[in-house]
Amino acid sequence: MFIFDEFKTDVGLIQLVLPEHSHAPKLFEIVEENRDEFKKWFPWTDKTNTVNDELAFINSARVSNANYELLALTILLNDEPIGFIDLHNIDAENHSADIGYWMxxxxxxxxxMTTAVKRLTLIAHNELSFHKIRIEAADSNHRSQAVARRAGFTHEATLHDNILTLDGYRNVDIFSHIVAH
Structure with missing residues (x-):
């Protein structure tokens, strides 16, 4: 297992690790248990209906990781998968990327999640030399917006009718974290 980063919390050791096939059953179980909530925000939820779907995602993420198109990481709590965090929409030319997460x-x-976002943001700025990191959250996804704010991101803009969810089109708030190099 490749540990990308780790930190301690009041509930135990958190590790951000490259996704492995062994994570698929537990990650799928989490999607199943949180399906109603996840469907509100993540279009991929309806395409994740079996452990094999989760395995296919992990395989795809591993290829994208290897091609420097994505940095996808499983979040482990005391060696058990509890969620996912990634850098996506990586723009090497403009030194920017987006962070996505679920738990x-x-x-x-x-x-x-707040600490995981902070840690991944520091890695993106300090080790990957990204100037700007963004988080997109539906305007009604208050939990995701709270994570962005607690992680030190600033509200930058609202994009109207930007994503299609089960409830129709929703506005998306853009949060950013910028570091000058």
Whole structure:
């Protein structure tokens, strides 16, 4: 297992690791248990209906990681998968990327995702030399917006009717973290 980063929380050791096939059953279980909530925000939820779908995603993420198109990481709590975080929409020319994340609702309230976002942001700025990191969150996804704010991101813009969800088109708030090099 390749550990990209790790930190301690009040509930145990958190590790950000490259996704492995062994993570698929637990990640799929989390999607199943949180499906109703995830469907509100993530279009991929309806395409993740079996462990094999999760395995296909992990395979795709591993190829994209190898091609420097994505940095996808499984979030482990005491060696158990509890969620996912990534850098996507990587723009090497403009030194920018987006962070996306999701986690089992059972593990909310311990600062895990906020710390994971902070750590990945530092890695993106300091080790990957990215100037700007963005987080997009539907205007009604208050939990995701709270993570962005607690992680030190600033609200930059609102894009109207930008994503199609189960409830129709939604506005998306853009949060950013900028570091001069």
């Amino acid at each position: 089992d609702s059972k593990n909310e309230g311990h600062g895990i």
